[in-house]
Amino acid sequence: MSLQRKKITVVGGGFTGATAAFMVAQQELGDVVLIDLARVENPIKGKSLDMEQAAPIQMFNAKIKGTSDYADTANSDVVLITAGVARKPGMSRDDLVQINQGVMKSVAKQIATYSPNAMVIVLTNPVDAMTYTVLKETGFPKNHVIGQSGVLDTARFRTFIAKELNVSVKDVSGFVLGGHGDTMVPLIRYSSVGGIPVSKLLSEEKIESIVNRTRTGGAEIVNLLGDGSAYYAPAAAMVEMTAAILNDEKRILPAIAYLEGEYGYNEICLGVPTLLGKDGIEKIFELDLEPVEKEALDQSAAAVKDVLNILT
Numbered sequence: 001m002s003l004q005r006k007k008i009t010v011v012g013g014g015f016t017g018a019t020a021a022f023m024v025a026q027q028e029l030g031d032v033v034l035i036d037l038a039r040v041e042n043p044i045k046g047k048s049l050d051m052e053q054a055a056p057i058q059m060f061n062a063k064i065k066g067t068s069d070y071a072d073t074a075n076s077d078v079v080l081i082t083a084g085v086a087r088k089p090g091m092s093r094d095d096l097v098q099i100n101q102g103v104m105k106s107v108a109k110q111i112a113t114y115s116p117n118a119m120v121i122v123l124t125n126p127v128d129a130m131t132y133t134v135l136k137e138t139g140f141p142k143n144h145v146i147g148q149s150g151v152l153d154t155a156r157f158r159t160f161i162a163k164e165l166n167v168s169v170k171d172v173s174g175f176v177l178g179g180h181g182d183t184m185v186p187l188i189r190y191s192s193v194g195g196i197p198v199s200k201l202l203s204e205e206k207i208e209s210i211v212n213r214t215r216t217g218g219a220e221i222v223n224l225l226g227d228g229s230a231y232y233a234p235a236a237a238m239v240e241m242t243a244a245i246l247n248d249e250k251r252i253l254p255a256i257a258y259l260e261g262e263y264g265y266n267e268i269c270l271g272v273p274t275l276l277g278k279d280g281i282e283k284i285f286e287l288d289l290e291p292v293e294k295e296a297l298d299q300s301a302a303a304v305k306d307v308l309n310i311l312t
């Protein structure tokens with residue numbers, strides 16, 4: 001009997017990449033390769049060895065290899081891209097576009113060479129435009145290149161609602177669509193707590209303040225940290241998507257997908273409800289939106305298009 005272990009490569013061994021690598025190993029989703037080029041080789045090897053030595057304590061089976069050599073990433077099943085630069089207080093995610101586009105181009109080329117059949121999950125910001133860049137540069141099928149924004153944005157939204165109502169986060173569900181920026185669209189009509197619509201439990205003012213806090217949730221953490229951006233919840237979001245793909249879970253999760261007419265948009269990668277399974281994005285759900293929701297999504301799509309227009 002041959003049971004092939006899954007291989008997950010994490011590109012970028014900084015805050016989000018190292019955290020995601022550790023979570024992937026803890027959840028025994030497969031063996032992990034953590035690759036970082038900008039740092040000298042020894043620290044990435046040190047981090048990976050340190051993680052591996054947690055295995056006998058936490059009782060997980062996973063190899064974790066730190067490297068600067070793409071040959072070690074060959075034939076990965078899933079590749080998580082976290083390489084690049086994070087913003088600092090006062091910056092927008094879009095300020096990172098030029099520098100991170102260059103990083104995406106070089107990373108995409110390596111992934112296409114070494115892991116041509118991989119599913120790719122992009123985290124690097126501005127993530128809608130970076131997902132588009134990776135899709136174009138790898139030439140991979142559109143269902144194989146997926147951006148992470150909605151799981152994180154929805155998790156923030158769910159956290160704030162649960163805190164406000166003093167209930168378990170487990171019972172709060174919701175959907176945040178659109179670009180990963182201040183124009184993102186939390187959909188109140190599709191949000192509920194234990195099946196009860198959020199609008200029956202919270203006042204309009206409270207909901208509006210939660211929506212605003214969700215939209216600026218990344219900046220809130222950037223300002224608190226002072227140097228760098230969020231990484232625990234972003235890593236958890238990527239790992240949830242990785243598990244959905246590797247275990248063929250058929251999860252319905254918001255993710256950044258390449259759109260060909262869905263919601264009326266073309267030539268754009270944008271956050272929409274998706275079905276994630278072994279083939280990556282297996283389906284995009286087109287929800288019926290009310291005019292005010294569609295207008296908000298149009299604004300968000302326009303903001304993403306503005307960034308796409310400055311890609312070289």
Ligand SMILES: NC(=O)C1=CN([C@@H]2O[C@H](COP(=O)(O)OP(=O)(O)OC[C@H]3O[C@@H](n4cnc5c(N)ncnc54)[C@H](O)[C@@H]3O)[C@@H](O)[C@H]2O)C=CC1
Nearest residue numbers: 012014015016036037038039083084085086124125127234
């Ligand atoms: N989409 C989302 O929801 C989120 C996106 N992000 C974004 O993720 C990215 C990473 O964030 P952090 O991990 O906090 O940053 P970080 O600075 O801690 O780590 C980035 C790592 O990438 C490495 N790197 C740079 N160029 C590379 C290359 N060509 N190949 C391999 N590695 C390379 C750097 O050496 C560094 O170790 C940022 O762009 C950030 O804005 C972060 C959180 C959430």
Ligand SMILES: O=C([O-])CC(=O)C(=O)O
Nearest residue numbers: 087093125218219229230
């Ligand atoms: O805010 C940032 O720069 C990082 C990010 O995308 C997030 O935490 O949502």
